[in-house]
Amino acid sequence: MLILECPYCGVTGEETEFHGGGEAHIKRFGPGSSDDDFHDYLFTRENPFGVHFERWRHVSGCGKWFHAARCTKTLEVFGTYSAQTTEPPSDLRAAISDKRPGWTWREFS
Template sequence: MLILKCPYCGVMADETELHGGGEAHLTRHGPGSSDEDFHDYLFAKENPRGVHFERWRHVQGCGKWFHAARDTATLEVFGTYPAQTTEPPKAIRKAITAKRPGWTWRGFSDPAK
């Protein structure tokens, strides 16, 4: 069973108390964007085997949305953080690179900086 810590209320919640909201850190395009950008936003999602960043809502608790970094193959959780954060915190990126040498955040060469 997947257990995530809500970064707002501090409760360790199992997946029955949460609602998944899909991929985190999507780029949302405005009204003037191209059809291709809008298509990619709606349909082109990452679905990796390994490290993935997801949105979750603590529905049976505080009701707030947050992000979680986890491994989709092993269910290992690297951490959770507020949904308003535009990229994973340095501490979480360092935890991932410590266990997954060579991993990068969206192709940047040094994700922990």
């Protein structure tokens, strides 16, 4: 069971009040991109045993989308942050580094 805090309404709720929205920070490759880029955009996903970044929606609450950083190994939630960003905030990345030294996820570390 995950306990997530919605960064928009401040509610700390358990996972069934939210809905997972898959992997975070996926860069879109649309018309004009190469077939490989488009293929990766559609199908290639991380599947880490450890630090992971996801999108979640506070579906039974304020209805807003947000991002969450968590560990798939221990189910620890490192933090949640705004959906209006293309990368994890630096303070959250530093906090993860304190707990999981040497972590990497895509181009982030």
